[in-house]
Amino acid sequence: MALHEGLLTDLYEFAMARTYRVEGMAERAVFELFVRAQPGRNFLVAAGLEQALDYLERLRFDESDLAFLRRQTFGTPDFIDWLRSFRFEGDVDALPEGTVLFPNEPVLRVSAPLPQAQLVETRLLNLVHFQTLIASKAVRCVLAARGRALIDYGLRRAHGAEAGVLAARASWIAGFAGTATVEAGRAFGLPLYGTMAHAFVQAHGDETAAFLAFARANPGNAILLIDTYDTVAAARKVVAVARTLAAEGIALRAVRIDSGDLDALARAVRSVLDEGGLRETRIIASGGLDEDSIDALVRAGSPLDAFGVGSALACASDHPVLDCAYKLQSYAGGARRKRSTGKATWPGIKQVFRRAADDRYAGDTVALADEPIDGKPLLVPVMRAGHRVAPPESLDAIRARLRSEVDALPTALTQLAIAPPYPVEISPAIRALAAQLDAASR
Amino acid sequence: MALHEGLLTDLYEFAMARTYRVEGMAERAVFELFVRAQPGRNFLVAAGLEQALDYLERLRFDESDLAFLRRQTFGTPDFIDWLRSFRFEGDVDALPEGTVLFPNEPVLRVSAPLPQAQLVETRLLNLVHFQTLIASKAVRCVLAARGRALIDYGLRRAHGAEAGVLAARASWIAGFAGTATVEAGRAFGLPLYGTMAHAFVQAHGDETAAFLAFARANPGNAILLIDTYDTVAAARKVVAVARTLAAEGIALRAVRIDSGDLDALARAVRSVLDEGGLRETRIIASGGLDEDSIDALVRAGSPLDAFGVGSALACASDHPVLDCAYKLQSYAGGARRKRSTGKATWPGIKQVFRRAADDRYAGDTVALADEPIDGKPLLVPVMRAGHRVAPPESLDAIRARLRSEVDALPTALTQLAIAPPYPVEISPAIRALAAQLDAASR
Numbered sequence: 116m117a118l119h120e121g122l123l124t125d126l127y128e129f130a131m132a133r134t135y136r137v138e139g140m141a142e143r144a145v146f147e148l149f150v151r152a153q154p155g156r157n158f159l160v161a162a163g164l165e166q167a168l169d170y171l172e173r174l175r176f177d178e179s180d181l182a183f184l185r186r187q188t189f190g191t192p193d194f195i196d197w198l199r200s201f202r203f204e205g206d207v208d209a210l211p212e213g214t215v216l217f218p219n220e221p222v223l224r225v226s227a228p229l230p231q232a233q234l235v236e237t238r239l240l241n242l243v244h245f246q247t248l249i250a251s252k253a254v255r256c257v258l259a260a261r262g263r264a265l266i267d268y269g270l271r272r273a274h275g276a277e278a279g280v281l282a283a284r285a286s287w288i289a290g291f292a293g294t295a296t297v298e299a300g301r302a303f304g305l306p307l308y309g310t311m312a313h314a315f316v317q318a319h320g321d322e323t324a325a326f327l328a329f330a331r332a333n334p335g336n337a338i339l340l341i342d343t344y345d346t347v348a349a350a351r352k353v354v355a356v357a358r359t360l361a362a363e364g365i366a367l368r369a370v371r372i373d374s375g376d377l378d379a380l381a382r383a384v385r386s387v388l389d390e391g392g393l394r395e396t397r398i399i400a401s402g403g404l405d406e407d408s409i410d411a412l413v414r415a416g417s418p419l420d421a422f423g424v425g426s427a428l429a430c431a432s433d434h435p436v437l438d439c440a441y442k443l444q445s446y447a448g449g450a451r452r453k454r455s456t457g458k459a460t461w462p463g464i465k466q467v468f469r470r471a472a473d474d475r476y477a478g479d480t481v482a483l484a485d486e487p488i489d490g491k492p493l494l495v496p497v498m499r500a501g502h503r504v505a506p507p508e509s510l511d512a513i514r515a516r517l518r519s520e521v522d523a524l525p526t527a528l529t530q531l532a533i534a535p536p537y538p539v540e541i542s543p544a545i546r547a548l549a550a551q552l553d554a555a556s557r
Numbered sequence: 558m559a560l561h562e563g564l565l566t567d568l569y570e571f572a573m574a575r576t577y578r579v580e581g582m583a584e585r586a587v588f589e590l591f592v593r594a595q596p597g598r599n600f601l602v603a604a605g606l607e608q609a610l611d612y613l614e615r616l617r618f619d620e621s622d623l624a625f626l627r628r629q630t631f632g633t634p635d636f637i638d639w640l641r642s643f644r645f646e647g648d649v650d651a652l653p654e655g656t657v658l659f660p661n662e663p664v665l666r667v668s669a670p671l672p673q674a675q676l677v678e679t680r681l682l683n684l685v686h687f688q689t690l691i692a693s694k695a696v697r698c699v700l701a702a703r704g705r706a707l708i709d710y711g712l713r714r715a716h717g718a719e720a721g722v723l724a725a726r727a728s729w730i731a732g733f734a735g736t737a738t739v740e741a742g743r744a745f746g747l748p749l750y751g752t753m754a755h756a757f758v759q760a761h762g763d764e765t766a767a768f769l770a771f772a773r774a775n776p777g778n779a780i781l782l783i784d785t786y787d788t789v790a791a792a793r794k795v796v797a798v799a800r801t802l803a804a805e806g807i808a809l810r811a812v813r814i815d816s817g818d819l820d821a822l823a824r825a826v827r828s829v830l831d832e833g834g835l836r837e838t839r840i841i842a843s844g845g846l847d848e849d850s851i852d853a854l855v856r857a858g859s860p861l862d863a864f865g866v867g868s869a870l871a872c873a874s875d876h877p878v879l880d881c882a883y884k885l886q887s888y889a890g891g892a893r894r895k896r897s898t899g900k901a902t903w904p905g906i907k908q909v910f911r912r913a914a915d916d917r918y919a920g921d922t923v924a925l926a927d928e929p930i931d932g933k934p935l936l937v938p939v940m941r942a943g944h945r946v947a948p949p950e951s952l953d954a955i956r957a958r959l960r961s962e963v964d965a966l967p968t969a970l971t972q973l974a975i976a977p978p979y980p981v982e983i984s985p986a987i988r989a990l991a992a993q994l995d996a997a998s999r
Contacts, residue, residue: 245717277558296568
């Protein structure tokens, strides 16, 4: 589907932007994007910034967009003219992708004339939410796999096309070895992996014929799916097939098991392969895997070399939503605060300061940006006046950052079990500002 | 993000398609797409067919796709040439969108030369899975709302752009009144709804000033968000604002409450509005709603007129994945069966027959397509030789179909609580065929 990115927003963003324009409210507004909670996670991983910046740089309204918007009640001629010449001219500070973050810490801060900063809310949330969600799930799979390779198999059950492609990117950042999604290979240069489907075996009827044909046609990537009928019987056929293929100079790279008791089958298959002289042939598991089942297989010492992860990864199926928000914290130089029940925000333009002790992260403080606070400031300038301050980061650099971030986390947070929360303090100055705003409004 | 739709597939589809080509395996293959289970649902709703057919009609590989594929190991010159002239030439039979379905019933059946039918697997699953998932969730919200209006607020936390837009479409099919997602309004002609965000109130500081400005700038759509600071106090300001606006000929359409105890606040706000003479001003609720919370509010008699539903809808957050599959059932005229543990398929080319008694659906039989079985056959021809047999159905027709489908369901299935399963039988002929295939393979 070809989508009009300028219209990927909620209707109210246009209604508000036009109203601000009518009122002449174009002073500088500062919005912060943050996550309120992290159920089922010990930490989150910032991701999606690259797509967010790309969106801000490219956001335009073409004549077909404008023709549609003109038919809406807010589509007055002066507002349509404003949209026609729209360019995002704001500043953005953000956590670099691959940075570990916690609830209430801004991931992204937008400072721009109010109508501009408002208009981009929905798509910024949409882009940053999804990859942060998936990277935060994927890193748990990586921790569970303890060095074994992980491959993203999620496209078929990802929520649409963009989710499939961006899940591949986010899982690569988290340490996956690659993806099956071809478009993610093209768009991001990710390593592509693939085996065969059950249909391939079924179409041949005879497994031996299917295995021989696939290996001969794909000699560099001979990975055979062995659970279509009887997994252990198929492993024996693999041994026979390997003898035939060896004479042709073709080695079997791996077999894949997609169903049944993966631990028991992997052990049985490993024995059959080893006895058949196929000690170098790897075993890949797939089929409804998530970090918990991967952890159990690894702890059991199951002889599995790689895992394909689908729905659990691409849909973050245990917790498919992060409660995130994009909130106004300052307008025309004055701090702003929302006090809605259960959803109050901390006011002011903020920074996150992270302290370390003995090479481990020891605690964060969310403070006003200009407050003198111990620790490394995490939000860095990424866009000024609508232009990036640096070229896009490489995915390798982002992936390396996350690896060192995880190494610096308190050990308990790198376990799958939910640990006591990492300490995140709200600075005294922010608390004082909130109290002052509340008092002034009474 | 501009995606290359031809590459929205798993790598192995290309590897298999090329291998079939090398082997000369281009006989007719029949694949069926079905769902294995429906946790948390009493029935599912078929959706996404329109996008699936559109994909099949438009699928091409352009030179930039081919340049990328050429660099893969399977990218041999003859295969690249085949892809260059690729046109999907198969037949498709499917459940019309808006049809109620149950596990193991084919949603879609593809009959095409094997390499073609294989190549389209991943994207067909991706498209049909997502909208079926969302429509099946959305219809539960509609049942819970018992005639009150529902609006899709899901884009910001939907999994990417396409998910946001297609969730709007699927929820409209299920009976939602409309969506906040502008691009869904453009792409599908859906009614668009919008109010204001907390940022709008915060930017003004003073609620009364914000309410007056918004109503004056949007006189036909004056919906005011009243929970930024103190909801009941804001309702009193609304009454005062309404008096000012009445003199200008502007009526307040509604107020929205997005946090707190929605039932208690709605009652308090209703009283304030009624006492202030605003009996026609509606109250809209939003903020983490799903079918259960909507049901509770409606049962409590809460004076709410409409509900905005976000993440629970657009991510189907309680069950964000349907266990669906696209499996080979027949090749070159011979039935095929997968026997993997826990994932065995029923072989043969199938049809779903639905029986009714006293204007209610009484039970389905999944049978061979040519078996004489009581009931209405549900899969209908939608594509022949790569061309649609009819123009796209209107969304209104699809929505009306689902409404009459739900009216025909046994009452217990239209409740939110999980009822005993609707009876779906596998025909004796299919069971005999499966036994025969199993025996032949021993």
